[in-house]
Amino acid sequence: QVQLVESGGGLVQVGGSLRLSCAASGRTFSNYAIGWFRQAPGKEREFVATITWSGGSTSYTDSVKGRFTISRDNAKNTVYLQMNSLKPEDTAVYYCAASVHYVPRAAVSYKYWGQGTQVTVSS
Numbered sequence: 001q002v003q004l005v006e007s008g009g010g011l012v013q014v015g016g017s018l019r020l021s022c023a024a025s026g027r028t029f030s031n032y033a034i035g036w037f038r039q040a041p042g043k044e045r046e047f048v049a050t051i052t053w054s055g056g057s058t059s060y061t062d063s064v065k066g067r068f069t070i071s072r073d074n075a076k077n078t079v080y081l082q083m084n085s086l087k088p089e090d091t092a093v094y095y096c097a098a099s100v101h102y103v104p105r106a107a108v109s110y111k112y113w114g115q116g117t118q119v120t121v122s123s
Contacts (some may be wrong), residue, residue, distance in 0.1 A: 002026040002098045002112040009094060009117030012086055018119060020081040022096030030054075033099045034072060034079040035110060038092035038119075047105045048094070049081060059103050063089075086121045093118050 008020040022034060035050035049060045049070040058070050067086075072079040079096060094117050097110035104110065 002029070002032065004096050004098060004112055004114035006094060006096050006114045006117040009119045011120045011122060014087060014121055014123050016086050016121070017082070017084045018086065020083065020094055020096075020117060020119075022079040022081075022114060024077045024079075024098065029077040029098075030074040031100070032112075033101060033104060034070075035097050035099060035104060036070065036079075036081045036094060037097060037107060038090075038094045039116075040089075040092040043092075045095070045107055047107070050099075050103055050105060051079060052103055057103050059105060061105075083119070086119075088121050088123050091119060091121050 003025045005023045033052050036048040037045050038048050039045040051058045051070045055072045067084050069082040096114045098112040099110040101109045
């Protein structure tokens, strides 16, 4: 069992930045790839970014490439999502999730999920 807790969400203006954190506890954190997903009102949950257990490989959805950066600190059992140049369409609840697969982009590949943190970008 892996427990995940997101933090760092909030209200930010267009063009601003936020850094989300995903803190893990339970089973060995470094065994899992960690992904970020988001869900806007009335929309399906979508993949945002993922990072391998070592941090050596990452993957992003096209709409956030060049603006978001995922990283991890296994010593702190934490994964980060640095979000820059935020846009109104980035408004959503952001979730982190853990997977035993390599660079998974599909939600079904993730076994453990956090409760989410709200990000609101105002124009």
